[in-house]
Amino acid sequence: xxxxxxxxxxxxxxxxxxxxxxxxxxxxxxxxxxxxxxxxxxxxxxxxxxxxxxxxxxxxxxxxxxxxxxxxxxxxxxxxxxxxxxxxxxxxxxxxxxxxxxxxxxxxxxxxxxxxxxxxxxxxxxxxxxxxxxxxxxxxxxxxxxxxxxxxxxxxxxxxxxxxxxxxxxxxxxxxxxxxxxxxxxxxxxxxxxxxxxxxxxxxxxxxxxxxxxxxxxxxxxxxxxxxxxxxxxxxxxxxxxxxxxxxxxxxxxxxxxxxxxxxxxxxxxxxxxxxxxxxxxxxxxxxxxxxx
Amino acid sequence: xxxxxxxxxxxxxxxxxxxxxxxxxxxxxxxxxxxxxxxxxxxxxxxxxxxxxxxxxxxxxxxxxxxxxxxxxxxxxxxxxxxxxxxxxxxxxxxxxxxxxxxxxxxxxxxxxxxxxxxxxxxxxx
Numbered sequence: 280x281x282x283x284x285x286x287x288x289x290x291x292x293x294x295x296x297x298x299x300x301x302x303x304x305x306x307x308x309x310x311x312x313x314x315x316x317x318x319x320x321x322x323x324x325x326x327x328x329x330x331x332x333x334x335x336x337x338x339x340x341x342x343x344x345x346x347x348x349x350x351x352x353x354x355x356x357x358x359x360x361x362x363x364x365x366x367x368x369x370x371x372x373x374x375x376x377x378x379x380x381x382x383x384x385x386x387x388x389x390x391x392x393x394x395x396x397x398x399x400x401x402x403x404x405x406x407x408x409x410x411x412x413x414x415x416x417x418x419x420x421x422x423x424x425x426x427x428x429x430x431x432x433x434x435x436x437x438x439x440x441x442x443x444x445x446x447x448x449x450x451x452x453x454x455x456x457x458x459x460x461x462x463x464x465x466x467x468x469x470x471x472x473x474x475x476x477x478x479x480x481x482x483x484x485x486x487x488x489x490x491x492x493x494x495x496x497x498x499x500x501x502x503x504x505x506x507x508x509x510x511x512x513x514x515x516x517x518x519x520x521x522x523x524x525x526x527x528x529x530x531x532x533x534x535x536x537x538x539x540x541x542x543x544x545x546x547x548x549x550x551x552x553x554x555x556x557x558x559x560x561x562x563x564x565x566x567x568x569x570x571x572x
Numbered sequence: 573x574x575x576x577x578x579x580x581x582x583x584x585x586x587x588x589x590x591x592x593x594x595x596x597x598x599x600x601x602x603x604x605x606x607x608x609x610x611x612x613x614x615x616x617x618x619x620x621x622x623x624x625x626x627x628x629x630x631x632x633x634x635x636x637x638x639x640x641x642x643x644x645x646x647x648x649x650x651x652x653x654x655x656x657x658x659x660x661x662x663x664x665x666x667x668x669x670x671x672x673x674x675x676x677x678x679x680x681x682x683x684x685x686x687x688x689x690x691x692x693x694x695x696x697x698x
Contacts, residue, residue, distance in 0.1 A: 283679045287661045290677065291686065297670050304667055368663070497588055510588035517586070517632065518680055521659025525679070528662030537660060539585055539634045 488564030576603030612636025
């Protein structure tokens, strides 16, 4: 999971110009991944080894994979595995920039390493017990809700727990999720996500809990319920959903958009299809994370 | 750094996001005048009436989103210096912002040194 789109990262580091990036991005729909690029990404070959095989390829009429196997850099099995892999979109972008001569494979290898260490959000790696609990809860949820556990849905929920850990703290206990028809709202914020289908996420808690939640998120000591509390809750949800969309943009070519977050007080929440309540218990109170599909 | 003569427009529907951005700027440089907008329509109006030196703008906002406001401001003033600060740094959004003439695109949550670099580049030494 990434916190920043690769193109954005390259631009900010001054590695590419806007023109170079724009050129490389505009060709993405027609770009096919090369075995060498993905082998570097998977850590199976070094950039030098890829360059060597590419050089040999200009002299011998053989496939890249064949040459890499002959030279002992890859096994047949690894070649097949690499060919079957789904390619993250950011890797295609990197490959286009190499082809445009913006940087070499060797530089791409280093850039990827830095990008991963700076822009990757490690999957619930803070606490193994917590990670297992969350994974169990997510798989149980899909079973209960009779929703197909597709890649997007799983990514969304895992990221939600990651966002809680990252922005609020890891001292929470996930409670049992429930599928519900309607949810009585005390106070909370909602945001709609538009993709292949539309769904809505809502965060709900009482006002005292909201004050504590907001204080942690904004790293400020709030004492009373005011507009900053509401804004913090909205920001958290907006940031989480934004990161989700960046991840989807990095991994798959999907167009997803967000509506501005909204405050809901003392109403009833219902979705077109199903709503699921994921309660998490923090020392300061219970926060309900609701996803309405 | 002294940026006393400079005017900065901060446009975000979140009061907290506006405060955090202004706090970050104040930590790096003193004296700037801040103008705040809560949506894209306000950003366009404020730009025209106040002529700020620098604009920080979110994308997801009610009434008029940030990219629409960016396009309208650039149409009014092709030299406008607009920095997008958004949680939605996707390929599509980045492409759109670049095409429309944004000077930079910062992914939220931002780091203070990103703001520092922008202030130095865009407002320093003028």
